[in-house]
Amino acid sequence: MPDKQGQKPSAIVVGGGPAGLTAAIALAGAGLTTVLVGKRPAKADNRTTALLAGSVTALKTLGVWELCAAQAAPLKLMRIVDDTRRLWRAPEVKFEADEIDLDAFGYNIENRRLVAALEQRARALPSLRMIEDEFSSVVPDDAAVTVTLRSGGTLQTHLVIAADGRRSLCRAAAGIAIDERDYRQVALTVCVKHSRSHRDTSTEFHTPNGPFTLVPLPGNRSSLVWVLGAADADAIAALDDAELSAEIERASHSILGKIEVEAGRGMFPLSVATVRRFAGKRIALVGEAAHVIPPIGAQGLNLGLRDAATIGELAIAAQRDGRDIGSADVLSHYDKMRRTDVGSRTLAIDLLNRTLLTDFLPVQGMRGLGLYMIDRIGPLRRAVMREGVSPAAAQPLLMRGEVL
Ligand SMILES: Cc1cc2nc3c(=O)[nH]c(=O)nc-3n(C[C@H](O)[C@H](O)[C@H](O)COP(=O)(O)OP(=O)(O)OC[C@H]3O[C@@H](n4cnc5c(N)ncnc54)[C@H](O)[C@@H]3O)c2cc1C
Numbered sequence: 001m002p003d004k005q006g007q008k009p010s011a012i013v014v015g016g017g018p019a020g021l022t023a024a025i026a027l028a029g030a031g032l033t034t035v036l037v038g039k040r041p042a043k044a045d046n047r048t049t050a051l052l053a054g055s056v057t058a059l060k061t062l063g064v065w066e067l068c069a070a071q072a073a074p075l076k077l078m079r080i081v082d083d084t085r086r087l088w089r090a091p092e093v094k095f096e097a098d099e100i101d102l103d104a105f106g107y108n109i110e111n112r113r114l115v116a117a118l119e120q121r122a123r124a125l126p127s128l129r130m131i132e133d134e135f136s137s138v139v140p141d142d143a144a145v146t147v148t149l150r151s152g153g154t155l156q157t158h159l160v161i162a163a164d165g166r167r168s169l170c171r172a173a174a175g176i177a178i179d180e181r182d183y184r185q186v187a188l189t190v191c192v193k194h195s196r197s198h199r200d201t202s203t204e205f206h207t208p209n210g211p212f213t214l215v216p217l218p219g220n221r222s223s224l225v226w227v228l229g230a231a232d233a234d235a236i237a238a239l240d241d242a243e244l245s246a247e248i249e250r251a252s253h254s255i256l257g258k259i260e261v262e263a264g265r266g267m268f269p270l271s272v273a274t275v276r277r278f279a280g281k282r283i284a285l286v287g288e289a290a291h292v293i294p295p296i297g298a299q300g301l302n303l304g305l306r307d308a309a310t311i312g313e314l315a316i317a318a319q320r321d322g323r324d325i326g327s328a329d330v331l332s333h334y335d336k337m338r339r340t341d342v343g344s345r346t347l348a349i350d351l352l353n354r355t356l357l358t359d360f361l362p363v364q365g366m367r368g369l370g371l372y373m374i375d376r377i378g379p380l381r382r383a384v385m386r387e388g389v390s391p392a393a394a395q396p397l398l399m400r401g402e403v404l
Pocket of ligand 1: 014020050187287295304
Protein backbone atom coordinates (compact mmCIF):
# COMPACT_ATOMS: atom_id res chain seq x y z
CA MET A 1 0.00 0.00 0.00
CA PRO A 2 1.26 3.46 -0.73
CA ASP A 3 2.25 5.55 2.28
CA LYS A 4 -0.16 8.29 3.30
CA GLN A 5 0.67 11.93 2.63
CA GLY A 6 2.63 13.36 5.55
CA GLN A 7 4.20 10.02 6.46
CA LYS A 8 7.47 8.77 5.04
CA PRO A 9 7.00 9.06 1.26
CA SER A 10 7.67 6.00 -0.88
CA ALA A 11 10.20 7.94 -2.95
CA ILE A 12 11.91 11.31 -3.11
CA VAL A 13 12.99 12.68 -6.46
CA VAL A 14 15.69 15.34 -6.27
CA GLY A 15 16.17 17.72 -9.18
CA GLY A 16 13.29 19.43 -10.97
CA GLY A 17 14.72 19.27 -14.52
CA PRO A 18 12.90 17.28 -17.21
CA ALA A 19 14.26 13.88 -16.11
CA GLY A 20 13.32 14.41 -12.44
CA LEU A 21 9.86 15.77 -13.21
CA THR A 22 9.14 12.80 -15.50
CA ALA A 23 10.21 10.29 -12.85
CA ALA A 24 8.08 12.03 -10.20
CA ILE A 25 5.01 12.09 -12.48
CA ALA A 26 5.46 8.40 -13.35
CA LEU A 27 5.58 7.38 -9.66
CA ALA A 28 2.87 9.71 -8.36
CA GLY A 29 0.64 9.00 -11.35
CA ALA A 30 0.58 5.36 -10.23
CA GLY A 31 -0.35 6.42 -6.69
CA LEU A 32 3.04 6.21 -4.94
CA THR A 33 3.48 9.00 -2.41
CA THR A 34 6.31 11.00 -3.87
CA VAL A 35 8.16 14.19 -2.95
CA LEU A 36 10.01 16.24 -5.54
CA VAL A 37 12.74 18.51 -4.18
CA GLY A 38 13.89 20.93 -6.84
CA LYS A 39 14.89 24.50 -7.36
CA ARG A 40 14.79 26.18 -10.73
CA PRO A 41 18.26 26.99 -12.05
CA ALA A 42 19.10 30.73 -11.83
CA LYS A 43 19.80 30.93 -15.57
CA ALA A 44 17.00 30.33 -18.08
CA ASP A 45 17.51 27.29 -20.34
CA ASN A 46 17.18 28.40 -23.97
CA ARG A 47 17.89 24.94 -25.38
CA THR A 48 15.36 22.83 -27.20
CA THR A 49 14.95 19.07 -27.10
CA ALA A 50 14.24 16.85 -30.06
CA LEU A 51 12.01 14.29 -28.35
CA LEU A 52 12.11 11.02 -30.28
CA ALA A 53 8.95 8.99 -30.90
CA GLY A 54 9.25 6.78 -27.76
CA SER A 55 9.66 9.83 -25.52
CA VAL A 56 6.60 11.47 -27.06
CA THR A 57 4.59 8.27 -26.46
CA ALA A 58 5.73 8.23 -22.82
CA LEU A 59 4.77 11.89 -22.32
CA LYS A 60 1.36 11.19 -23.91
CA THR A 61 0.86 8.25 -21.55
CA LEU A 62 1.74 10.43 -18.56
CA GLY A 63 -0.75 13.15 -19.58
CA VAL A 64 1.98 15.70 -20.32
CA TRP A 65 2.05 15.82 -24.10
CA GLU A 66 -1.42 17.36 -24.51
CA LEU A 67 -0.17 20.32 -22.44
CA CYS A 68 2.66 21.19 -24.83
CA ALA A 69 2.05 19.47 -28.20
CA ALA A 70 1.01 22.75 -29.83
CA GLN A 71 4.44 24.22 -29.04
CA ALA A 72 6.39 21.40 -30.68
CA ALA A 73 7.41 20.97 -34.33
CA PRO A 74 7.56 17.58 -36.09
CA LEU A 75 10.88 16.23 -37.39
CA LYS A 76 10.09 14.44 -40.63
CA LEU A 77 13.45 14.57 -42.36
CA MET A 78 16.95 14.61 -40.85
CA ARG A 79 19.94 15.52 -43.01
CA ILE A 80 23.63 15.10 -42.22
CA VAL A 81 25.80 17.26 -44.46
CA ASP A 82 29.59 16.88 -44.46
CA ASP A 83 30.83 20.48 -44.35
CA THR A 84 34.47 19.65 -43.56
CA ARG A 85 35.89 20.44 -47.02
CA ARG A 86 38.26 17.54 -46.43
CA LEU A 87 39.76 15.23 -49.01
CA TRP A 88 37.51 12.32 -47.98
CA ARG A 89 34.12 13.72 -47.40
CA ALA A 90 30.99 11.75 -46.64
CA PRO A 91 27.97 12.01 -48.95
CA GLU A 92 24.92 13.84 -47.66
CA VAL A 93 22.80 11.36 -45.70
CA LYS A 94 19.03 11.81 -45.48
CA PHE A 95 16.78 10.01 -43.05
CA GLU A 96 13.06 10.19 -43.86
CA ALA A 97 10.53 9.19 -41.20
CA ASP A 98 8.07 7.72 -43.68
CA GLU A 99 10.76 5.24 -44.79
CA ILE A 100 10.17 3.48 -41.43
CA ASP A 101 6.41 4.13 -41.46
CA LEU A 102 6.45 7.01 -39.00
CA ASP A 103 4.79 10.41 -39.48
CA ALA A 104 7.76 11.98 -37.70
CA PHE A 105 10.94 10.82 -35.91
CA GLY A 106 9.84 12.99 -33.03
CA TYR A 107 9.11 16.59 -32.09
CA ASN A 108 11.34 19.51 -31.17
CA ILE A 109 10.29 21.72 -28.27
CA GLU A 110 11.87 24.49 -26.23
CA ASN A 111 13.03 23.13 -22.86
CA ARG A 112 11.24 25.92 -20.95
CA ARG A 113 7.94 24.88 -22.56
CA LEU A 114 8.52 21.19 -21.88
CA VAL A 115 9.42 21.87 -18.24
CA ALA A 116 6.34 24.14 -17.84
CA ALA A 117 4.08 21.33 -19.13
CA LEU A 118 5.75 18.78 -16.82
CA GLU A 119 5.34 21.14 -13.84
CA GLN A 120 1.68 21.72 -14.67
CA ARG A 121 1.03 17.97 -14.78
CA ALA A 122 3.06 17.38 -11.60
CA ARG A 123 1.07 20.00 -9.67
CA ALA A 124 -2.18 18.23 -10.59
CA LEU A 125 -1.17 14.90 -9.02
CA PRO A 126 -2.49 14.42 -5.46
CA SER A 127 0.24 11.89 -4.54
CA LEU A 128 3.03 14.31 -5.45
CA ARG A 129 4.29 16.97 -3.06
CA MET A 130 6.60 19.54 -4.62
CA ILE A 131 9.14 21.30 -2.41
CA GLU A 132 10.84 24.26 -4.04
CA ASP A 133 14.16 24.08 -2.29
CA GLU A 134 17.66 22.72 -2.61
CA PHE A 135 18.79 19.70 -0.67
CA SER A 136 22.06 20.06 1.21
CA SER A 137 22.75 16.41 1.95
CA VAL A 138 21.55 12.92 1.16
CA VAL A 139 22.57 10.21 3.59
CA PRO A 140 21.70 6.60 2.85
CA ASP A 141 21.72 3.77 5.38
CA ASP A 142 20.48 0.20 5.33
CA ALA A 143 16.85 1.00 6.07
CA ALA A 144 16.24 4.45 4.54
CA VAL A 145 17.71 7.59 2.99
CA THR A 146 17.65 10.94 4.80
CA VAL A 147 17.42 14.08 2.68
CA THR A 148 18.19 17.40 4.38
CA LEU A 149 16.78 20.58 2.87
CA ARG A 150 18.78 23.79 2.58
CA SER A 151 16.04 25.67 4.44
CA GLY A 152 16.19 23.17 7.31
CA GLY A 153 14.10 20.08 7.87
CA THR A 154 14.70 16.50 6.86
CA LEU A 155 12.76 13.87 4.96
CA GLN A 156 13.18 10.12 4.95
CA THR A 157 12.31 7.65 2.24
CA HIS A 158 12.95 4.16 0.89
CA LEU A 159 14.23 5.31 -2.50
CA VAL A 160 15.85 8.49 -3.81
CA ILE A 161 15.70 9.11 -7.54
CA ALA A 162 18.62 11.40 -8.23
CA ALA A 163 17.99 13.77 -11.14
CA ASP A 164 20.27 16.50 -9.82
CA GLY A 165 22.23 16.96 -13.05
CA ARG A 166 25.80 16.49 -14.12
CA ARG A 167 27.37 17.65 -10.83
CA SER A 168 25.13 15.30 -8.84
CA LEU A 169 25.64 15.33 -5.07
CA CYS A 170 23.50 12.21 -4.79
CA ARG A 171 25.93 10.30 -7.01
CA ALA A 172 28.70 11.08 -4.56
CA ALA A 173 26.45 10.11 -1.63
CA ALA A 174 25.83 6.73 -3.29
CA GLY A 175 29.60 6.29 -3.71
CA ILE A 176 29.29 5.93 -7.48
CA ALA A 177 32.28 6.87 -9.63
CA ILE A 178 31.92 8.58 -12.99
CA ASP A 179 34.29 8.52 -15.97
CA GLU A 180 34.36 11.93 -17.63
CA ARG A 181 36.26 13.39 -20.56
CA ASP A 182 36.21 17.03 -21.60
CA TYR A 183 35.99 17.69 -25.36
CA ARG A 184 37.32 21.22 -25.33
CA GLN A 185 34.27 22.14 -27.37
CA VAL A 186 31.47 24.52 -26.49
CA ALA A 187 27.89 24.43 -27.79
CA LEU A 188 26.42 27.84 -28.52
CA THR A 189 22.61 27.69 -28.45
CA VAL A 190 20.21 30.27 -29.83
CA CYS A 191 16.75 30.26 -31.43
CA VAL A 192 16.33 31.96 -34.79
CA LYS A 193 13.60 33.22 -37.09
CA HIS A 194 14.10 32.66 -40.83
CA SER A 195 12.54 33.75 -44.08
CA ARG A 196 12.26 30.28 -45.67
CA SER A 197 10.33 27.27 -44.40
CA HIS A 198 12.34 24.53 -42.67
CA ARG A 199 9.93 21.95 -44.15
CA ASP A 200 10.02 19.92 -40.92
CA THR A 201 13.67 19.11 -41.66
CA SER A 202 16.59 19.22 -39.26
CA THR A 203 20.00 19.75 -40.84
CA GLU A 204 23.24 18.78 -39.12
CA PHE A 205 26.29 20.31 -40.87
CA HIS A 206 29.39 18.41 -39.76
CA THR A 207 32.26 20.91 -39.61
CA PRO A 208 35.87 20.25 -38.52
CA ASN A 209 35.04 21.91 -35.15
CA GLY A 210 31.88 19.92 -34.53
CA PRO A 211 28.26 19.88 -35.70
CA PHE A 212 26.19 22.95 -36.56
CA THR A 213 22.59 21.80 -36.24
CA LEU A 214 19.34 23.57 -37.10
CA VAL A 215 16.21 21.93 -35.71
CA PRO A 216 12.67 23.07 -36.59
CA LEU A 217 10.35 24.86 -34.18
CA PRO A 218 6.72 25.79 -34.99
CA GLY A 219 6.40 28.40 -37.76
CA ASN A 220 9.44 29.86 -39.47
CA ARG A 221 11.64 29.33 -36.40
CA SER A 222 14.44 26.90 -35.59
CA SER A 223 16.85 26.22 -32.78
CA LEU A 224 20.55 26.21 -33.44
CA VAL A 225 23.21 24.18 -31.65
CA TRP A 226 26.60 25.32 -32.90
CA VAL A 227 29.54 23.33 -31.59
CA LEU A 228 32.83 25.24 -31.68
CA GLY A 229 36.31 25.21 -30.22
CA ALA A 230 36.45 27.28 -27.02
CA ALA A 231 38.24 30.30 -28.58
CA ASP A 232 35.91 30.41 -31.61
CA ALA A 233 32.90 30.13 -29.31
CA ASP A 234 34.03 33.18 -27.33
CA ALA A 235 34.54 35.17 -30.55
CA ILE A 236 31.12 34.17 -31.94
CA ALA A 237 29.37 34.83 -28.64
CA ALA A 238 30.83 38.35 -28.57
CA LEU A 239 29.04 39.26 -31.85
CA ASP A 240 26.00 41.52 -31.66
CA ASP A 241 22.65 40.18 -32.87
CA ALA A 242 22.98 41.47 -36.45
CA GLU A 243 26.52 40.10 -36.81
CA LEU A 244 25.56 36.75 -35.30
CA SER A 245 22.52 36.48 -37.59
CA ALA A 246 24.73 37.09 -40.64
CA GLU A 247 27.32 34.57 -39.41
CA ILE A 248 24.64 31.90 -38.91
CA GLU A 249 23.21 32.58 -42.36
CA ARG A 250 26.67 32.13 -43.86
CA ALA A 251 27.43 28.95 -41.90
CA SER A 252 24.04 27.48 -42.85
CA HIS A 253 24.67 28.21 -46.54
CA SER A 254 21.42 30.26 -46.47
CA ILE A 255 19.27 27.09 -46.56
CA LEU A 256 16.69 28.87 -44.39
CA GLY A 257 17.07 32.26 -46.10
CA LYS A 258 17.49 35.39 -44.00
CA ILE A 259 18.25 34.69 -40.34
CA GLU A 260 17.31 36.78 -37.31
CA VAL A 261 18.50 35.60 -33.90
CA GLU A 262 16.08 35.80 -30.99
CA ALA A 263 16.95 37.05 -27.50
CA GLY A 264 18.84 34.64 -25.23
CA ARG A 265 22.01 32.68 -25.91
CA GLY A 266 23.47 29.70 -24.09
CA MET A 267 27.01 28.34 -23.91
CA PHE A 268 27.51 24.71 -22.85
CA PRO A 269 31.00 23.19 -22.44
CA LEU A 270 30.84 19.67 -23.85
CA SER A 271 32.00 16.46 -22.28
CA VAL A 272 31.17 12.80 -22.25
CA ALA A 273 30.57 11.04 -18.95
CA THR A 274 29.13 7.72 -17.78
CA VAL A 275 28.74 6.30 -14.32
CA ARG A 276 30.23 2.95 -13.38
CA ARG A 277 26.89 1.94 -11.80
CA PHE A 278 23.43 3.43 -12.23
CA ALA A 279 22.32 2.89 -8.65
CA GLY A 280 23.43 1.97 -5.17
CA LYS A 281 22.59 2.55 -1.49
CA ARG A 282 18.88 3.24 -2.17
CA ILE A 283 19.78 5.91 -4.75
CA ALA A 284 18.97 5.53 -8.48
CA LEU A 285 20.59 7.97 -10.90
CA VAL A 286 18.61 9.33 -13.85
CA GLY A 287 19.35 11.85 -16.61
CA GLU A 288 22.60 13.79 -16.59
CA ALA A 289 23.36 12.60 -13.06
CA ALA A 290 24.11 9.27 -14.80
CA HIS A 291 25.33 10.20 -18.29
CA VAL A 292 26.36 13.20 -20.34
CA ILE A 293 26.83 13.07 -24.11
CA PRO A 294 27.44 15.77 -26.71
CA PRO A 295 24.39 17.09 -28.57
CA ILE A 296 24.63 14.92 -31.67
CA GLY A 297 21.67 12.89 -32.91
CA ALA A 298 19.33 14.16 -30.15
CA GLN A 299 19.96 11.41 -27.61
CA GLY A 300 20.75 12.96 -24.18
CA LEU A 301 17.36 13.68 -22.66
CA ASN A 302 15.75 10.83 -24.60
CA LEU A 303 18.07 8.54 -22.62
CA GLY A 304 17.18 10.45 -19.43
CA LEU A 305 13.45 9.91 -20.03
CA ARG A 306 14.07 6.18 -20.55
CA ASP A 307 15.95 6.15 -17.20
CA ALA A 308 12.97 7.82 -15.52
CA ALA A 309 10.47 5.44 -17.15
CA THR A 310 12.55 2.38 -16.19
CA ILE A 311 13.03 3.21 -12.51
CA GLY A 312 9.36 4.22 -12.35
CA GLU A 313 8.31 0.86 -13.76
CA LEU A 314 10.53 -1.13 -11.37
CA ALA A 315 9.62 0.86 -8.26
CA ILE A 316 5.88 0.68 -8.96
CA ALA A 317 6.05 -3.09 -9.57
CA ALA A 318 7.98 -3.57 -6.31
CA GLN A 319 5.49 -1.46 -4.33
CA ARG A 320 2.54 -3.38 -5.78
CA ASP A 321 4.16 -6.69 -4.81
CA GLY A 322 4.80 -5.40 -1.27
CA ARG A 323 8.57 -5.43 -1.79
CA ASP A 324 11.03 -2.74 -0.61
CA ILE A 325 11.21 -0.31 -3.53
CA GLY A 326 14.75 0.81 -2.71
CA SER A 327 16.14 -2.68 -2.17
CA ALA A 328 19.42 -3.88 -3.66
CA ASP A 329 17.38 -6.19 -5.94
CA VAL A 330 15.38 -3.36 -7.49
CA LEU A 331 18.50 -1.20 -7.89
CA SER A 332 20.61 -3.93 -9.47
CA HIS A 333 17.77 -4.69 -11.89
CA TYR A 334 17.69 -0.98 -12.80
CA ASP A 335 21.45 -0.94 -13.29
CA LYS A 336 21.25 -3.94 -15.61
CA MET A 337 18.37 -2.49 -17.62
CA ARG A 338 20.14 0.83 -18.33
CA ARG A 339 23.67 -0.34 -19.13
CA THR A 340 23.33 -1.41 -22.77
CA ASP A 341 21.14 1.47 -23.91
CA VAL A 342 23.27 4.19 -22.30
CA GLY A 343 26.60 2.48 -23.06
CA SER A 344 25.92 1.84 -26.75
CA ARG A 345 24.63 5.36 -27.43
CA THR A 346 27.44 7.04 -25.53
CA LEU A 347 29.99 5.02 -27.49
CA ALA A 348 28.37 5.77 -30.87
CA ILE A 349 28.01 9.52 -30.24
CA ASP A 350 31.52 9.78 -28.81
CA LEU A 351 32.94 7.99 -31.88
CA LEU A 352 30.99 10.16 -34.30
CA ASN A 353 32.19 13.32 -32.56
CA ARG A 354 35.80 12.20 -32.34
CA THR A 355 36.00 11.06 -35.96
CA LEU A 356 34.74 14.51 -36.91
CA LEU A 357 37.49 16.25 -34.98
CA THR A 358 40.38 14.06 -36.04
CA ASP A 359 43.02 15.12 -38.57
CA PHE A 360 43.98 11.47 -39.12
CA LEU A 361 43.14 10.68 -42.76
CA PRO A 362 42.36 6.94 -42.41
CA VAL A 363 39.85 7.69 -39.64
CA GLN A 364 38.27 10.42 -41.75
CA GLY A 365 38.03 7.86 -44.57
CA MET A 366 36.36 5.28 -42.32
CA ARG A 367 33.83 7.82 -41.17
CA GLY A 368 33.05 8.79 -44.77
CA LEU A 369 32.70 5.11 -45.72
CA GLY A 370 30.35 4.45 -42.79
CA LEU A 371 28.07 7.33 -43.75
CA TYR A 372 28.29 6.32 -47.45
CA MET A 373 27.09 2.81 -46.57
CA ILE A 374 24.23 4.20 -44.49
CA ASP A 375 23.25 6.44 -47.40
CA ARG A 376 23.38 3.68 -50.04
CA ILE A 377 22.20 0.55 -48.26
CA GLY A 378 18.46 0.87 -47.59
CA PRO A 379 18.08 -1.93 -44.97
CA LEU A 380 21.12 -0.60 -43.06
CA ARG A 381 19.76 2.96 -43.17
CA ARG A 382 16.35 1.79 -41.96
CA ALA A 383 17.95 -0.24 -39.15
CA VAL A 384 19.95 2.83 -38.05
CA MET A 385 16.76 4.93 -38.08
CA ARG A 386 14.72 2.37 -36.12
CA GLU A 387 17.49 1.95 -33.57
CA GLY A 388 17.87 5.74 -33.24
CA VAL A 389 14.16 6.24 -32.57
CA SER A 390 13.38 3.19 -30.43
CA PRO A 391 16.33 1.14 -29.22
CA ALA A 392 15.94 -2.63 -29.27
CA ALA A 393 17.75 -2.88 -25.92
CA ALA A 394 15.43 -0.59 -23.97
CA GLN A 395 11.72 -0.17 -24.42
CA PRO A 396 10.25 0.68 -21.01
CA LEU A 397 6.47 0.24 -20.75
CA LEU A 398 5.80 4.00 -20.88
CA MET A 399 7.66 4.25 -24.22
CA ARG A 400 5.28 1.57 -25.53
CA GLY A 401 2.25 3.56 -24.38
CA GLU A 402 1.44 1.28 -21.43
CA VAL A 403 0.13 2.90 -18.25
CA LEU A 404 2.18 2.05 -15.13
C1 LIG B 1 23.34 22.21 -26.46
C2 LIG B 1 22.57 21.00 -26.03
C3 LIG B 1 21.51 20.53 -26.82
C4 LIG B 1 20.81 19.38 -26.45
N1 LIG B 1 19.81 18.89 -27.27
C5 LIG B 1 19.19 17.74 -26.95
C6 LIG B 1 18.18 17.16 -27.81
O1 LIG B 1 17.82 17.69 -28.86
N2 LIG B 1 17.60 15.98 -27.44
C7 LIG B 1 17.94 15.35 -26.28
O2 LIG B 1 17.39 14.27 -25.99
N3 LIG B 1 18.87 15.87 -25.44
C8 LIG B 1 19.49 17.03 -25.74
N4 LIG B 1 20.44 17.57 -24.90
C9 LIG B 1 20.66 16.95 -23.58
C10 LIG B 1 19.62 17.47 -22.58
O3 LIG B 1 19.54 18.87 -22.62
C11 LIG B 1 19.98 16.99 -21.18
O4 LIG B 1 20.07 15.60 -21.21
C12 LIG B 1 18.88 17.38 -20.17
O5 LIG B 1 18.71 18.76 -20.09
C13 LIG B 1 19.25 16.86 -18.81
O6 LIG B 1 18.11 16.92 -17.99
P1 LIG B 1 18.20 16.48 -16.46
O7 LIG B 1 16.83 16.64 -15.93
O8 LIG B 1 18.91 15.18 -16.35
O9 LIG B 1 19.22 17.55 -15.82
P2 LIG B 1 19.08 19.11 -15.61
O10 LIG B 1 18.18 19.73 -16.62
O11 LIG B 1 20.47 19.63 -15.47
O12 LIG B 1 18.33 19.23 -14.23
C14 LIG B 1 18.97 19.05 -13.00
C15 LIG B 1 18.14 19.78 -11.98
O13 LIG B 1 18.63 19.47 -10.68
C16 LIG B 1 18.63 20.65 -9.92
N5 LIG B 1 19.56 20.50 -8.80
C17 LIG B 1 20.88 20.28 -8.83
N6 LIG B 1 21.39 20.24 -7.59
C18 LIG B 1 20.32 20.42 -6.75
C19 LIG B 1 20.18 20.49 -5.32
N7 LIG B 1 21.24 20.37 -4.49
N8 LIG B 1 18.94 20.68 -4.81
C20 LIG B 1 17.84 20.81 -5.62
N9 LIG B 1 17.92 20.76 -6.97
C21 LIG B 1 19.15 20.58 -7.52
C22 LIG B 1 19.01 21.76 -10.91
O14 LIG B 1 18.63 23.03 -10.46
C23 LIG B 1 18.21 21.32 -12.13
O15 LIG B 1 16.89 21.83 -12.11
C24 LIG B 1 21.17 18.71 -25.25
C25 LIG B 1 22.21 19.18 -24.45
C26 LIG B 1 22.93 20.31 -24.85
C27 LIG B 1 24.08 20.79 -24.00
